[in-house]
Amino acid sequence: MSTPAKTFYIETFGCQMNAHDSEKVIGTLEHEGYSRVEDEEAADLILYNTCSIRDKAEQKVFHRLNEYKRMQGEGKKFAVLGCVAQQEGNKIFDKAPFVSLVSGSASYRNLPEMLVRLEAGEKRITGLDDRQTEETFDTEFTARSNPHRGYITIIEGCDKFCSYCVVPYTRGKERSRSSESILTEAKRMAEAGYTDIQLLGQNVNSYHDPLGKKSFADVLAMVGELSGVRRVRFTTSHPRDFTPDIVQVIDAMPSICDHVHLPVQSGSSAVLKAMQREYTREWYLERIAWIKAAKRDISMTTDIIVGFPGETEEDFEETMSLLDVVGYDGVFAFQYSPRPNTPAVGMAETVSDEVKASRLQRLLEAQRERQRISYERHLNQIVEVMVEGYNHQRGQVTGRTSQNKTLNFTTSLPILPAIGSYLNVRVTKTFPNSLVGEAVSAA
Template identity: 40%
Template sequence: MPVNLEGCRFFIKTFGCQMNENDSEHVAGLLIRAGAGKAPSPEESDIILVNTCAVRKKSEEKIDSFLGRLSPLKKDRDRVIGVLGCVAQLRRGELFKKRPEIDIIVGPDHYHELASLLSQKREGKLLKTSWNRVWHEIGSAETFRKSRVSAYVPIMEGCDNFCAYCVVPFSRGREKCRPAAKVLAEVQDLAGNGYKEVQLLGQNVTSYRDQETGEDFAGLLRKVSGVEGIEWIRFITSHPKDISPEIARIMADRPNICRQLHLPLQSGSTAVLERMNRGYSREDYLEKAALFKGLMPDIALSTDVIVGFPGETEADFEETLSVLKKVEFANIFSFRYSPRPRTAAARIADDVPLGIKRKRLIILQEVQKEIQLARNRTFIGKTFQVLCSGESQKDAGRYSGRSEGFQVVNFGSPRDVRDRFVDVLITGCGPYSLHGKALL
């Protein structure tokens, strides 16, 4: 089937995590290769694609409201509206009933054929959400990257862990790993094209295993860190039960692996962690955090926390707060529990009242805010290397970027330093960002 989208303009709206950001860059790259062009807004496009996230009820609600706003656009011209990502995979045909304006629904295992599907003249609606356990390679040449210096590099997809609250095994399927040779080839290609930072991506990168050689994540990380030209390597997401002392040693040993680790805690109570089917206890988590901090005292640890999981008592919640205080995370992502379809937790009573969940979330975020503020104050007067991503969105005339610890740094500079590493003297801070001036 010839793939020709010549003259078509597309717009992609992305919700959710870095995996979705990366998938949207793949989809954009594939459509551009088929002849389509990017449109700056849904109004100016022929194809509108909504790449969705199903991780929480609230994210699904946001997407539903966005889809509702697209409805009038369908009337003024013959546009194609497509839904991609986790909600597409999870809700499938249900979405057509709820939102008749949707034309196509395509799950993550079918993005490689999306341009072809869009170029076919067809009657009626199209649904492509079957599973596949085979990795479909989409390389650098087919990826339209937003940044010229920082790139996502997917290494695996899906999850076999079945945490009781999590929809990912149902929305992204079982784990499949990208061959290590393909990962390395992409990183080398990026280095050759001037990229300075790579983020190795997967729902659970620490489960990585090369199908041919059996190489694990530690082995892959060591090889990636050997690629010349890449100055910062990050990876996300790690599972506390799988992250090994060897990974900590490699990070401590290799200067181009950022001293930053996102290690989802979810709860500080062993009883809750057991019910969540997380596979580690509070003590295991604290031991792993101490191991990384022991080897790299300046490491920036971040985490995810769910409050109000079924059966969570006040004492359980206090235990979560105490882990935050002990570990002193650089950043946290915190959420109220909401039952997700098909998960084990959805079959038990959601018994923590909404008011209590709300109260706990506020307390948790206040405690963390104080921790971050105190931590950030210790950086005043220090100089950080920052990879500048562009002008600050909040502060015209200033620049913004990330430090090695993945902290947002807004700073003044006499010269344009976009897409460059720059030394920044930290002169002030808030709980969520650092401020400073470029030392040029």
């Protein structure tokens, strides 16, 4: 008599790290005999991989749990994973008693053992309080969702303790994988046909090889040299650990993408000090100067928080001035919102919600105009594009440049280029957030 199939449904909230964590969780579950389904109703086990970076993230998770608690009578089991799980801990069992498993990301390597306990009927299983672990979640069973672009987490956790950020408390301390294990995974991906590999970490350039063999720049070069790999990306960098050799590797190796995401958070040294970023405006701009001095045209993007406690109008104007000084090709900007268990929670909120909203709008409008001008430099350039999809309504192919810019283009080819293929495209029109062009040849 055959064993009945075990099914699971997973929903992921948040960043690329969470998305890749879910790929590894999915692969682990499938290796343990579970089959993935696309509908909660069809699942025996429902998992939510959560994020707590933004305000109201916890409410979103509990709202979703509340929507589906009616299914507990059907014998379904629920698991909360990720940052909200680590942050809320056992309180999740109190708020949602039908949840059976709560695990932070630092404990994912124990998932097979936790699943055995879950199947044995245990009602409250936790994988928490593992901040001091030296272990990383490496698995060869990753279920990658894209057959052409794949992620490799090279460092987990964070030791920076910025005053507004919950990540060090939810993902544990910084712990890097060995350069050998990274190379093994990258080789396996290249042999499977992946041409675009992205290295991930909360602070990816804080990487320290436990074997003492490779720097972060060395790891970039090592992956970029693999046969079949055409693009290597990395995110997210931290200014404190951004070094000149990173720029040198980008300059020397065409396979390393000419794009750096370097979050500044504020252009005011006073606000940066209150944020406990441990660098100044001048320190940050020195690193920008390294990037600008490169032989290649390296695209730069950043993260900015507006309305941090104590931010004056003068502080905000210093942030606004960075848009001109740096010339970002993209800015991800957010209003400050206090996160649980962070030092900034105790700071007096000196900026009203109305002022935060106004500053955010001013910043985004100013950046949009700067991007309009910045993107114009690509007009008439021929750039390599990786095909990502099709817009049949517009008769366009959608792709991405090595600078991580969206390029929508037409082609005279009788057959549409395959997703994952590379073409050379001439840019014929520019917008603040995208480019338009015509294919000229296969790359």
